[in-house]
Amino acid sequence: GAGVSQSPRYKVAKRGQDVALRCDPISGHVSLFWYQQALGQGPEFLTYFQNEAQLDKSGLPSDRFFAERPEGSVSTLKIQRTQQEDSAVYLCASSLTSSEAFFGQGTRLTVV
């Protein structure tokens, strides 16, 4: 595609609800990243895929967070039993090389 596409753009979840956030990377990009951006802060790394392999998940804040990329293209970030502190913008990025990552517009998650 022309760019990284994320859906939904906005999600309101009740506390305790499970949510799934989708990322469609740029076609052919082998690397895919998820970042969490809390209000007023810079993005923070969550996890990294190279093709379908999850090579780094050191940034996932708890075992309620799970990401997958089963066919090496589309990725889903799942958050189970959402809590208020999970409210943030979740950004997905993809890259072909190590020198430039292209970001999607993000999904704004609000947990009420």
Place this chain on the structure above:
Amino acid sequence: AQSVTQLGSHVSVSEGALVLLRCNYSSSVPPYLFWYVQYPNQGLQLLLKYTSAATLVKGINGFEAEFKKSETSFHLTKPSAHMSDAAEYFCAVTPPMGGNKLVFGAGTILRVKS
């Protein structure tokens, strides 16, 4: 571990004035460095990047940044601010040749006054 410090969470300049946004990094090896811009409700857009070639890097929209190893700095400048430059700017670092995850600073909101 790498880290990025952006001095000044808010910067205000007049239209036509010089823009200077500061970024200092901490890294055990010379890193790759990036500046991204984020407009409201948008994702991050790459302005420019330093990947160990020329130390003065020119980017889009008239922005440039200079890598100074001795000062561990990568400040962003633009000679003349436009109203359309009002946005939030993020400096980021990543180790070269692998370890692709970006470490971001906290961001600087640029306000341009008419």
